[in-house]
Amino acid sequence: MSYHTKTLLMRDKDKSFVGQPVLSQILELIPSSLIIKANRKYKANRYYKRIPLRVHLASLLYGVFSYCNGLRELCEGLLACEGKLVHLGFDKAPARSTLSDANTKRSYLVFAMIYEELVKQYHSFISDSRLKGLSIRNLKIIDSTTIQLFSELLRGVGRNRLDGGRKKGGIKVHAMMDAFSGVTEYVRMTEAREHDRNFLYHLDLPANSWLVFDKAYTVYTQFAKWTKQQVWFVTRMRDNADFHVTKVLKDNTKRKNARGLLKEQYITVAVKERGIVKERLKLRRITYKSDDGKIYVFITNNFTLQATQIATIYKNRWMIELLFKQIKQNFPLRYFWGESPNAVKMQVYCVLMAQLLMVVLRKKAATKKSFANMITVIRLHLMSYVELLEFIKDTYKAWRKTHNASFAFAT
Numbered sequence: 360m361s362y363h364t365k366t367l368l369m370r371d372k373d374k375s376f377v378g379q380p381v382l383s384q385i386l387e388l389i390p391s392s393l394i395i396k397a398n399r400k401y402k403a404n405r406y407y408k409r410i411p412l413r414v415h416l417a418s419l420l421y422g423v424f425s426y427c428n429g430l431r432e433l434c435e436g437l438l439a440c441e442g443k444l445v446h447l448g449f450d451k452a453p454a455r456s457t458l459s460d461a462n463t464k465r466s467y468l469v470f471a472m473i474y475e476e477l478v479k480q481y482h483s484f485i486s487d488s489r490l491k492g493l494s495i496r497n498l499k500i501i502d503s504t505t506i507q508l509f510s511e512l513l514r515g516v517g518r519n520r521l522d523g524g525r526k527k528g529g530i531k532v533h534a535m536m537d538a539f540s541g542v543t544e545y546v547r548m549t550e551a552r553e554h555d556r557n558f559l560y561h562l563d564l565p566a567n568s569w570l571v572f573d574k575a576y577t578v579y580t581q582f583a584k585w586t587k588q589q590v591w592f593v594t595r596m597r598d599n600a601d602f603h604v605t606k607v608l609k610d611n612t613k614r615k616n617a618r619g620l621l622k623e624q625y626i627t628v629a630v631k632e633r634g635i636v637k638e639r640l641k642l643r644r645i646t647y648k649s650d651d652g653k654i655y656v657f658i659t660n661n662f663t664l665q666a667t668q669i670a671t672i673y674k675n676r677w678m679i680e681l682l683f684k685q686i687k688q689n690f691p692l693r694y695f696w697g698e699s700p701n702a703v704k705m706q707v708y709c710v711l712m713a714q715l716l717m718v719v720l721r722k723k724a725a726t727k728k729s730f731a732n733m734i735t736v737i738r739l740h741l742m743s744y745v746e747l748l749e750f751i752k753d754t755y756k757a758w759r760k761t762h763n764a765s766f767a768f769a770t
Contacts, residue, residue: 381740382424383446384747386417388716389477397472407465410453415461416473417447419696419706423713424734424741428694430455430462440742462702470708471546477712478544481719486539493671495664497565498538500679501558501572505529505551506692506707530703533558536679542715543682548704556581564590571676579630582660583640591661593672596644602626605641609666612646620666621654622646645669686714689734724751 379387394413398404403412410418422433437444437452444452453461507529529551534543547561555575564570566589574595585592596602606625611617623646627639645657647670659669686692690710695703717734726733728751736754749756 379446380443380742380744381737381747381750382421382742385716385720386420386447388719389473393473393476397469400472401466401469403465403469407461409457410461412469413448414453415465416470417449418453418458419709420713421741422696423690423709424738426691426738428691430459430696433696434458443742459697462697462705463699467701467704467708470705474708474712474715477715478542481715482537482540485542485718485722486537493675494668495569497567498569498571498672498675499544500536500538500676501570501576502679503531503533503555503558504683505531532707534679535562536682538675538678541678541682542718543711546711548707566590569672571672573676579628579640580632583630583638586640586660591659593657593659593669595673596656596658600628602628602644618648618650620645621648623666685730686710689731690714720747720751724748726751
């Protein structure tokens with residue numbers, strides 16, 4: 360055997376030391392038993408057999424991590440990796456028409472279930488034990504974000520186009536995020552024109568849960584219901600709110616250069632049904648001045664937590680804004696891999712799944728890399744044979760460890 364042949368064999372042996380490409384190692388975080396469970400519940404393979412659920416999920420997650428802006432781009436990317444697809448459970452790369460049909464015909468609820476079960480599985484692992492400045496547990500943050508798209512099927516925002524094209528529509532993603540884990544626990548998708556407050560009616564929360572949201576979600580009937588269930592909330596009061604002051608606990612508004620807590624009051628608001636006042640709900644009204652001079656007026660149905668803690672709870676609402684920004688900047692949500700509502704919702708759940716898996720990997724690797732930096736490195740080496748956690752911790756060191764022998768023989 361020639362020296363050159365020996366060199367090539369040793370290179371191949373060394374390169375196959377890590378037996379799975381990066382994407383395959385990411386997919387191992389999704390238990391096979393979970394995919395089987397979702398498949399059985401929704402009969403996902405019974406009604407669409409051309410592409411198994413496992414292959415469908417792996418294909419879409421490849422598209423998410425690769426930031427593919429269309430199905431053609433996604434399928435051609437998989438085709439270029441065909442020699443490595445066996446590690447993902449593929450016989451061959453799926454055709455564009457096959458994947459398009461699967462996105463339309465296989466229910467998005469299968470992907471929703473996989474995501475929700477993954478959140479439950481990894482919740483305790485990715486959760487921080489406490490948030491800075493907070494003494495409470497079980498804090499949920501509620502907000503929504505609108506994703507613009509051109510579709511006849513999901514109308515809701517924008518005007519009819521002057522050039523005669525399709526109306527610019529949008530889908531609104533309503534989300535409830537767990538403040539301690541940093542991931543979305545519950546999602547509901549609607550037309551963009553649906554009001555945010557309707558999301559509150561779909562929540563099922565245990566006693567002693569805490570919610571924080573902006574004043575767009577003001578629904579006094581729901582606030583009264585939560586109060587009876589001992590579900591606590593913090594939000595800002597509307598500027599035009601009608602209320603009666605029943606007691607003033609503290610008033611520092613006349614103090615010069617006052618900061619922090621300015622006023623604390625007990626108030627009542629009218630809870631109406633069909634225009635008729637059914638009861639008056641007792642709430643706590645807190646006026647707070649931040650260090651930058653802005654004045655905020657909060658209301659809450661909790662009467663025991665310190666007023667400064669109430670302000671701190673609302674301050675943590677920005678976390679969900681960062682989450683939406685993180686998702687939109689790092690994953691493909693500008694273009695969709697199908698025009699049916701089912702395909703759009705399926706893609707959104709795959710994006711949420713990818714974000715969750717990245718949070719899990721970041722915690723496992725104990726890295727200080729930013730989320731954006733980590734996802735970029737993974738995207739560039741998605742089908743490379745490197746040890747994933749080592750690669751996230753120290754990209755250069757892991758790459759050299761896998762390929763050094765090849766470089767040595769080449770010199």
